[in-house]
Amino acid sequence: MDKNADRGTGDFDVADATSSSWLADAWAATSDRSRAVFLARCQGNTLQEIGDTHGFTREYARQLLTGVARHVRDRADEAIPDWRERLMAAHIDIAIRRHELAEAIEVGDHVAIKILAEAAGLRPPRTWAGDLDGWWTNSPDNLAALLATIVRAAPITSEMxxxxxxxxQVPDGLPIERxxxxxxxPLIREPDGNWLRRRARKRDAAYLWLLDQGEPHRIERVAVEVGTGSPRALAESLRRDERFAHIRPDGLWGLAEWPGLDATKYRGAVEVVVDLVTRFGPIAKNDLFVKAVQIYPVSRWRLEQCLSIDQLGETVGGSIDLIARGAKPIETPExxxxxxMIGNDGGSAYGVRLTVDMDMLRGSGIIVSAWLTWQLGLRRAPMSMIFDTDDLAVPLVIRRNTSGAQITALRTFVSNQGMVLGCEVAVVLLVESRTAHLHHACAVDTCPARTREDSVVPADRPPMGATSHPT
Incomplete structure (x- = not known):
């Protein structure tokens, strides 16, 4: 903590010009060694460190400290018999500075006030940053409770x-911001003066920005304002935060506390469909879609996709119901x-050719045709199949979602191969062994990475080892 928090002169200044004679005399009556040990202890040195500095044991250092404290207390008893009562009567609900304690017993500020404060039962306020030097209180946890209140109020502006x-009623000079x-x-201060939670920094920044704007905005604009490069990731984060409202069908984001927003409690169309079927099923598909659109405007095509999840199925009469209530999974056509994409006649191997895009470079899952997951038997959502590979540090995952199929974990391979936007990647899947093989599939003379290298690399550099592996 800041050792110079008290009156700006430092907690270790011995006395000012107005110190009363009895306290100054009591301090002067102690030995130079005792005073040096006391000051070193105030500065945070351990008894062992003090003893090592002065060439004596830690026990002897402790004895010197005890002697100084006893001597000052005895002189205080002689000069001001009620000094303990005066110190405890000071207004110190949160904290009070040392010089204010000195005023309570009508003496000038002095480092020895520490001895009297401790003897009266006062302690430094406790915080997550340790004890606050230069301040005293009869309730050491009150300041920590105030800081916790501020954290619960976050995010907040400097004005808030x-x-x-x-x-x-925080005392003047208490270093709350420090x-x-x-x-x-748990908080961090932004350059604009706002205080955000460290673990929810982007969401808190989005909250304060929307609060300042006073109207909903698209997620792309919010992402720019809070400094995140992935609007999709930010949107997913906001969906899990009850402070935010996603407004359909415009796709805007606002604050749940704003009145009159056409917001929804649902995080997506799947939740809407499952909730409706749970409440009303078995229900005809058309009736289900009508009810869904009334509370969550979305296309019929998207609602059709939602029927592929592993919770829903079809009854004998053709209605939609929960599989848990006996409905049969809905068969999707090929x-x-x-x-x-390509596959062999026996269905034991499949090939996929992909073009490197920004999603692949960022490490996001790559959306591909559901034909692949249908062939692999992944015909419900969510379902996935894992393929081991020597080309990646993690397995390759093929996943069936409601909106299509996805391949994940290609970023490492692309990076290791020095591939750039526009390069071609060939993925060969061997179903029986559950293994995958990856290839840089660009032709040497048309590879975007090679073209870029040729523009900056000397001509005598060996050619890169890209080969063509058509699928």
Missing amino acids: LAALVADH LLADDRS PRKPDN
Whole structure:
């Protein structure tokens, strides 16, 4: 903690010019060694460190400290018999500075006030950054409770913080902002003066920005304002935070506390469909879709996708109900095979050719045709199949979602191969062994990575080892 918190002169200044004679005399009557040990202890040195510095044992250092404290207390008893009562009567609900304690017993500020404060039962306030030097209280946990109140109020602007401090009658000079900015604090201060929670920094920044705007905005705009490069990741984070409201069908984001928003409690169309079937099923598909659109505007095509989840099925009469209530899974027809996929006659091997895009470079899952997952038997959502590979540090995962199929974990391979936007990746899946093989599939003379290298690398550099592996 800041050793110079008290009156700006430091907790270890011995006395000022107005110190009463009895306290100054009591201090002067102790030995130079005792005073040096006491000051070193005030500065946070251990008894062992003090003893090592002065060439004596830690026990002897403790004895010297005890002697100084006893001597000062005895002189105080002689000069001001009720000094303990005066110190405890001072207004110290949260904390009081040392010089104010000195005033309570009509002496000038002096480092020896520490001895009297401790003897009266006062302690430094406790915080997450340790004890607050230069301040005293009869309730050491009150300051920590105030800091916890501020954290619960976060995110807050500097103006909100000032108002909160005033409401709690925080004493002038108490370093609230310094404590909040400590590395051990749950909060962090932004350059604009706002205080955000470390573990919810982007969400808190989004909250304060929307609060300042006073109207909903698209997630792409919010992402720019809070400094995150992934609007999709931010949207997913906001969905899990009850402070935010996703407004359909416009797709805007606002604050749940705003009145009159056409917001929804649902995080997506799947939750809507499952909730309706749970409440009303078995229900005809058309009736289900009508009810769904009334509370969550979304396309019929998207609602059709939702029927592929592993919770829903079809009854004998053709209605939609929960599989848990006896409905049978809905059979989906085979999707049309896309041009970038191929499979052998026995269904034991499949190939996929992909073009490197920003999602692949960022490490996001790559959306591919559901023909692949249909062929692999992943016909419900969510379902997945894992393939081991020597080319990646983690397995390759093929996943069936409601909106399509997805391949994950290609970023490492692309990076290791020095691939760039526009390069081609070939993925060969061997079903029986559950293994995958990856190839940099660009032709040497048309590879975007090679073209970039040729523009900056000397001509005598050996050619890169890209080979063509059509699927």
